[in-house]
Amino acid sequence: MLFGAIESGGTKFVCGIGNENGEILERVSFPTTTPDETMGQVIEFFKNKQMDAMGVGSFGPVDPNKDSPTYGYITSTPKTKWRNFNFIGELKKHFDMPIGFDTDVNAAALGETEWGAAKGLDSCVYMTVGTGVGGGAIVEGKMLHGMLHPEMGHILIKRHPEDHFTGNCPYHNDCLEGMAAGPAIEKRWGKKGIELQEVDKVWEIEAYYLAQVVVNLVYTISPKRIILGGGVMKQKQLFPMIRKNVKELLNGYVETKEILVDIDNYIVSPGLGDNAGLCGAIALAKRAYQG
Amino acid sequence: MLFGAIESGGTKFVCGIGNENGEILERVSFPTTTPDETMGQVIEFFKNKQMDAMGVGSFGPVDPNKDSPTYGYITSTPKTKWRNFNFIGELKKHFDMPIGFDTDVNAAALGETEWGAAKGLDSCVYMTVGTGVGGGAIVEGKMLHGMLHPEMGHILIKRHPEDHFTGNCPYHNDCLEGMAAGPAIEKRWGKKGIELQEVDKVWEIEAYYLAQVVVNLVYTISPKRIILGGGVMKQKQLFPMIRKNVKELLNGYVETKEILVDIDNYIVSPGLGDNAGLCGAIALAKRAYQG
Ligand SMILES: Nc1ncnc2c1ncn2[C@@H]1O[C@H](COP(=O)(O)OP(=O)(O)O)[C@@H](O)[C@H]1O
Ligand SMILES: Nc1ncnc2c1ncn2[C@@H]1O[C@H](COP(=O)(O)OP(=O)(O)O)[C@@H](O)[C@H]1O
Numbered sequence: 001m002l003f004g005a006i007e008s009g010g011t012k013f014v015c016g017i018g019n020e021n022g023e024i025l026e027r028v029s030f031p032t033t034t035p036d037e038t039m040g041q042v043i044e045f046f047k048n049k050q051m052d053a054m055g056v057g058s059f060g061p062v063d064p065n066k067d068s069p070t071y072g073y074i075t076s077t078p079k080t081k082w083r084n085f086n087f088i089g090e091l092k093k094h095f096d097m098p099i100g101f102d103t104d105v106n107a108a109a110l111g112e113t114e115w116g117a118a119k120g121l122d123s124c125v126y127m128t129v130g131t132g133v134g135g136g137a138i139v140e141g142k143m144l145h146g147m148l149h150p151e152m153g154h155i156l157i158k159r160h161p162e163d164h165f166t167g168n169c170p171y172h173n174d175c176l177e178g179m180a181a182g183p184a185i186e187k188r189w190g191k192k193g194i195e196l197q198e199v200d201k202v203w204e205i206e207a208y209y210l211a212q213v214v215v216n217l218v219y220t221i222s223p224k225r226i227i228l229g230g231g232v233m234k235q236k237q238l239f240p241m242i243r244k245n246v247k248e249l250l251n252g253y254v255e256t257k258e259i260l261v262d263i264d265n266y267i268v269s270p271g272l273g274d275n276a277g278l279c280g281a282i283a284l285a286k287r288a289y290q291g
Numbered sequence: 292m293l294f295g296a297i298e299s300g301g302t303k304f305v306c307g308i309g310n311e312n313g314e315i316l317e318r319v320s321f322p323t324t325t326p327d328e329t330m331g332q333v334i335e336f337f338k339n340k341q342m343d344a345m346g347v348g349s350f351g352p353v354d355p356n357k358d359s360p361t362y363g364y365i366t367s368t369p370k371t372k373w374r375n376f377n378f379i380g381e382l383k384k385h386f387d388m389p390i391g392f393d394t395d396v397n398a399a400a401l402g403e404t405e406w407g408a409a410k411g412l413d414s415c416v417y418m419t420v421g422t423g424v425g426g427g428a429i430v431e432g433k434m435l436h437g438m439l440h441p442e443m444g445h446i447l448i449k450r451h452p453e454d455h456f457t458g459n460c461p462y463h464n465d466c467l468e469g470m471a472a473g474p475a476i477e478k479r480w481g482k483k484g485i486e487l488q489e490v491d492k493v494w495e496i497e498a499y500y501l502a503q504v505v506v507n508l509v510y511t512i513s514p515k516r517i518i519l520g521g522g523v524m525k526q527k528q529l530f531p532m533i534r535k536n537v538k539e540l541l542n543g544y545v546e547t548k549e550i551l552v553d554i555d556n557y558i559v560s561p562g563l564g565d566n567a568g569l570c571g572a573i574a575l576a577k578r579a580y581q582g
């Protein structure tokens with residue numbers, strides 16, 4: 001089986017061909033400019049490729065509701081050129097095959113349950129902490145949708161008492177993304193995260209915020225595993241700090257073996273590493289093919 | 292079709308017989324004392340009743356995972372006499388029929404999608420604000436389970452700047468339940484909620500906290516409707532205040548018609564009123580019967 005996969009991000013589109021085992025056989029990438037230009041390159045790449053289905057994991061918000069008249073659209077994104085762009089409609093003009101569509105992070109969560117850190121589980125959250133903070137979820141074996149899809153980057157958090165950064169989310173200032181995404185770190189400390197590796201306070205504050213979203217996820221979605229990826233999570237020292245804060249915040253309230261005995265396997269890095277997004281799009285294609 | 296329904300709460304057990312339309316034909320209640328005594332009364336009530344299936348919506352935490360060796364147990368409850376009580380095992384000794392089992396609030400959410408305020412939807416959250424705060428969820432048509440089940444009463448919230456109450460959650464002090472449940476109101480103001488109806492500040496602070504959980508739910512589970520029940524929500528003036536705070540907190544980030552156009556139908560009272568719990572147990576029985 002051969003699948004066409006598109007991971008469409010705010011700065012670049014990654015396109016590839018993969019198989020039913022999540023193996024990536026070919027990959028290219030294009031900068032995200034206008035729908036005309038970028039989609040032109042995407043279509044050119046896939047044209048004449050042998051494929052059984054396609055999958056698209058996209059930056060959002062998107063409309064993943066098959067019964068909706070705007071199914072397959074990127075909807076209210078602040079990237080104005082992509083607002084109300086009929087992504088699946090455009091692909092369908094050129095490719096007559098099943099096409100799966102969801103957010104990049106719901107796709108990544110799906111890919112992680114197929115081949116990655118949540119393999120074999122019917123429930124997980126995948127959260128990326130990078131230029132933004134975003135998360136997707138698998139619940140009872142399916143990608144989570146409802147009114148919309150998860151947008152967990154913007155949850156409310158308590159401020160660290162020593163943190164006087166105002167936050168830089170254009171909507172909310174000091175929501176999770178506004179306090180903990182890569183650009184927030186850079187703005188708060190005047191240097192990129194990667195240059196701050198040795199400054200303990202940076203990661204203490206970062207872990208304080210990320211632990212809060214983990215705890216709120218435990219109380220709401222109750223995922224079987226929480227996968228934290230994205231550029232900022234390359235700072236591996238964050239993991240033990242987050243786990244410690246999570247235990248302190250839960251304070252014995254949730255007595256599951258995942259938390260009490262095995263938290264090192266509960267809050268983890270992506271099993272698919274930097275391929276989580278593209279593999280997720282392959283998983284979307286596979287699911288679309290299976291119907 | 293006739294269903295036996297049990298709503299097991301921390302202070303009382305409500306038992307009843309209902310039909311496939313969620314109509315309650317008979318109802319009794321017993322105080323929650325010891326498993327021996329209370330379950331004796333429950334079994335006595337249902338003995339020789341005509342029933343096709345039973346449903347149990349229980350206080351928790353419970354183990355709703357059918358593959359687990361402790362499926363059907365109440366697990367780590369602070370009510371020590373009920374800790375590790377094999378609820379379904381006990382019923383199965385006396386009643387040879389399908390028995391559905393879940394948390395009281397997951398059951399209530401299910402009942403609301405069958406016959407109540409979320410009728411016809413495949414997604415909602417039901418939250419009760421009473422002696423405690425608890426919530427259940429339907430996602431993609433199913434009750435939400437993962438590592439455990441939702442425990443949304445304990446999510447982290449930001450303090451209202453004028454609120455100096457320390458909070459009374461025994462685990463977390465100032466989590467949502469510690470700040471916003473009925474007993475928190477009573478402790479903060481020295482009077483029961485019902486006697487404080489005319490004191491605007493009480494409800495301003497209450498709505499400030501409840502709006503935060505709504506917003507975090509929108510960002511995580513993204514339910515198609517949020518139902519707020521329980522004793523405290525009898526203060527109907529809370530609804531418009533919560534809706535207003537939710538809109539302010541989201542600040543345009545989630546551009547769905549539910550939020551922008553129709554928030555009065557997004558954050559609502561239970562359609563089943565005080566029967567949400569018992570009807571939920573009937574719905575559990577119906578689902579168990581259908582297999
Ligand atoms: N090793 C690192 N340590 C700390 N921060 C990093 C590291 N690598 C990247 N980042 C930060 O992560 C952000 C980029 O996130 P990334 O996940 O790589 O891309 P994107 O979110 O745009 O897809 C930037 O703000 C960058 O400073
Ligand atoms: N009309 C009311 N206004 C404000 N608070 C109320 C009202 N009725 C009950 N409460 C409060 O709600 C709590 C009881 O919640 P309830 O949902 O009735 O029971 P439980 O949660 O025990 O099942 C008490 O703390 C009580 O003070």
Ligand SMILES: [Zn+2]
Nearest residue numbers: 154169172175
């Ligand atoms: Zn934000």
Ligand SMILES: [Zn+2]
Nearest residue numbers: 445460463466
């Ligand atoms: Zn608590």
